[in-house]
Amino acid sequence: MEEATHSHHIVLLPPPGFLGHLIPFIELAKKLVSQYNFTVTLIIIPHDSEPQKSLLQGINPTTTNINSVFLPPVSIDDLPDDLNPDVLLPSRVIRSLPSLRHALSSLGTPATALVVDLFAVHAIDVAKQVGIPAYIFYVIAANELLLAIDLPKLNHDDHSVKLPGSIELNHEDLPDSVKDKNSEFRRWIVDLCSRYLLADGILVNSFLDLESEAFQELERRRPGIPPIYPLGPLIRTGLETESDRGTEILEWLNNQPPKSVLFVSFGSGGTLSVDQFSELGLGLELSGQRFVWVVRAPQENVSAAYLNAQKKDNGNKSKDPLEYLPPGFLERTKDRGLVVAGWAPQIQVLGHGSTGGFLTHCGWNSILESAIFGVPLIAWPLCFEHKMNAVFLTDGLKAAIRVKEINENGIVERGHVSEVVKQLMEGEEGKIIVKRMMDVKFAAANTLSQEGSSSKALAQVVRKWIN
Known part of the structure; x- marks a missing residue:
């Protein structure tokens, strides 16, 4: 396919403080630079910044086309002490949106697209304001994406939920977002998941052979949901070192x-x-x-x-x-x-x-x-x-x-x-x-090969970005 140029600039927005999500964002950045010649900027919403900085410093220093920008910290001291962690993350994101918009407008090379974490989907509004496409990087399972899309119609009293592939989740195995009776918490999570449908596409850190039934069901729901691109498995690369x-x-x-x-x-x-x-x-x-x-x-x-x-x-x-x-x-x-x-x-x-x-x-x-x-x-x-x-x-x-x-x-x-x-x-x-x-x-191994399904999915979304 046509190679991108450094004038194609992708901005990635991982969630604040959730290192398990930052890792696949860094790996996606590496792929976009090494395989497609993009410039990539990771915009970081600070929360416990030292571990975040440590991961970012692990990027190969010769990879000059991956940059990181830390937004100013935001205060959440006015929020309740018992606020659910699933609400705390998007709260930090919402309070950082003005800084995000300023950061996007201050980039030396305008952004070609904004890719946000599943907890940072409120940033889609900022992308639309500045006129660039917005994508979600769903760094967990395709089955969970299905559940999130269905969340508004699920009842917290449901005793079980069926997923593709004859998988049945008992009530005790459902995420808190499904079974929690707290109306405020549920309102937050339903609002978060409903915003997935506003994206121009959803990248998923999984692969067809791992969750074939889930991806088939997601495809069946098109065009009612955004295009889905299985890009995984993206895992941490390079040597991990910490003292001896x-x-x-x-x-x-x-x-x-x-x-x-x-x-x-x-x-x-x-x-x-x-x-x-x-x-x-x-x-x-x-x-x-x-x-x-x-x-x-x-x-x-x-x-x-x-x-x-x-x-x-x-x-x-x-x-x-x-x-x-x-x-x-x-x-x-x-x-x-x-x-x-x-x-x-x-x-x-x-x-x-x-x-x-x-x-x-x-x-x-x-x-x-x-x-x-x-x-x-x-x-x-x-x-x-x-x-x-x-x-x-x-x-x-x-x-x-x-x-x-x-x-x-x-x-x-x-x-x-x-x-x-x-x-x-x-x-x-x-x-x-x-x-x-x-x-x-x-x-x-096959899905990540040059002709594998995940490699083709990444090429497909890149083609949309550069054309």
Whole structure:
């Protein structure tokens, strides 16, 4: 196709403070520059700016055509302390719209198009005001896009929702936006989702072979919804480094047998309660399997921890998560387990030959990374859309075993943890999942090839931008 020139300038607007969304935006920017010669500007709405800046600094310094602009910070101190995190993100966006419009008008090269996050869709109004097309980059699953489009007609009392591919979500697995009875929260989310229909197109970080039924249903609904472009899987590229911990983990993995290690991580902010933290550790020990476990200090409010959504610093210093391990745990498991605090180079761990399974919170980035490397999964969803993803993984994709046995206190006990881990790593069900994930791995590689469906979808949307 015709190559773009640097005069074609795409502006990307990720959400404030949500690092799991910023990563695919950065990867999209890299593709637009390397494959299509675009100039790309990432406009950043500040919130906990240091992690944002760290990710942006990881962009190859030779990539001179990716720029970042930080908008002035906005205050949200007047909002209620108990405001739902799903509302907090678009609130920051709305308050940043005047600064966004000024930034768009101040660019040296006028923007060809504006691409916004699913939580930043109010910025579509600004794009229309300045006369440029606006697209949404939906960085999570196509199934969730379908649910969002249908949200205005769903009732919070619905006991289940059916999705394409014979996937049925029970009430407990629905996102809070569907089942919450709070009229104010629901009004916010319905307004957010209704704005998806205002976009000139929706880019989705997924691929046809992963969610074929969902994409077929989205296509069936055209022209009632914007054009859909499956561009994924876009995952973090380049080496992840943070002090010497990454090297230590990879060297430890080098000394383990092939496909023998379970990687245990709950994402960039996922935490467990104190009791659940202990039961997970004892379950890993009881399983007898090798593991790398990324631990964070327990916290009862899982959703607030995951989004880093607290508006005010309460002054508490984070405690060492190793202090919460069962007494004697490190000594008893030292020959077959590695516990690391806070961070691990997840991409490199999942791609390592010794990694044979992944216990995950079911965040979409983690699912796509597992797909690319063909790693079988244990689904342990925490909050937000994670439970919905877990249903898709087990009932739709059939690529995971889900942790299900929860006691009256909401705790997954050590015996069930051990059982699920052993089943994935050495059981018959685990062998079936391994084969399924290898098929997914090959499909992911094919879709990103030059003639693959995701490459063609990106070329299609680029053609619209430059013509």
